[in-house]
Amino acid sequence: MRIMNSSISSSDAAARHDRPRWRRFAVILVAGAAIVLALALAAIYLIDPYDTGRSPFFSRAGLRPLAPAMANASRGRNPAFNAMIAGNSRIQLISPERLKKATGLDFVQMSVPGSGPKEQLALIDWFLSHRRGPVKALLVSIDERWCASDPALPSERPFPFWLYASSSLEYARGLLRWEVLEEVPPRLAYLLGLSAERLRPDGYWDYDAEYTRRGDNMAAAHRQELEAKPYANAQRYDRDPVAGARSFPAANRMGIVAASLPEDAVLILVVPPLYKNALPPEGTEQAFRLQACKAAIAGAAQNGHPRTVLIDWRTDRPEITNPAWFYDIIHYRQPIAQAIEVDIAEGFERLR
Secondary structure (H helix, E strand, C coil): CCCCCHHHHHHHHHHHHHHHHHHHHHHHHHHHHHHHHHHHHHHHHHHCCCCCCCCCCCCCCCCCCCCHHHHHHHHCCCCCCCEEEECCCCCCCCCHHHHHHHHCCCEEECCCCCCCHHHHHHHHHHHHHCCCCCCCEEEEECCHHHHCCCCCCCCCCCCCHHHHCCCHHHHHHHCCCHHHHHHHHHHHHHHCCCCCCCCCCCCCCCHHHHHHHHCCCCCHHHHHHHHCCCCCCCCCCCCCCCCCCCCCHHHHHHHHHHHHCCCCCEEEEEECCCCHHHCCCCCCHHHHHHHHHHHHHHHHHHHHCCCEEEEECCCCCHHHHCHHHECCCCCECHHHHHHHHHHHHHHHHHHC
């Protein structure tokens, strides 16, 4: 008969005895961490660091200056505004104050640099769903990203879709980010009246003035970009080589938005300008595609909402030939912005 060493048998027994303790410790540790996380998440939810209006306790409107993608959650629910500007940096210079003088409407600038139709549609939905009074106007900038053929409307840059989600659960999951935690102290300081710093409610940012102060509004690299001729060797056609075969999924989405607007609201579609050398010449495939895209989106919008006007600046106009009025091939300066605003006001008056 084999005799077991007593020291070995004792250690095995002790190990078996300790296993339940370790299991209990692990369970307690995990449960404790989950409770702490849940409490922290609940606190952040109630503090509402981005002023989304979801908190039942803290309702003081306003935020410290933040990037537009985050700050627009606060702006978009502000009841002071009855009209919205959606787009990216190509519509950023359109001034809510000047439009109010021309139309009498209270516009909020909710453009986000680098955004495309997917992001802009999320912001439009947020704005429309938070109106207490009637929406009077919706202004949407339509650039080449609205002409993409991918139905998913992919984003080129990160965007906080969770912040604008209709689902509270999706929003709560989105709060589990380090950058959100960093916003809690400034928000508390603002709520407690310890900090008066506040972002501009109407969202306007005059990048033209900033570039001028920096002194690089016509830097050599940008001047060289303006002088380039990307379509110098482009093939010309007598007619659209793929007429009827083009697909613009964003047009369908625009039609849905248009149909959701109040009957007396005005939908203003603005196609922002390009510097003359960046405008595709007539007869090129790019020009045919651009025209087809504009027609598809405008048609879908007008079918959904007859009170729609198209302000098309992506055409051969005298203003786009002046290099002093462009920062680069896609970003224009104040003289053009104010000329576009005149067209917007006239279009609005035609449909008022």
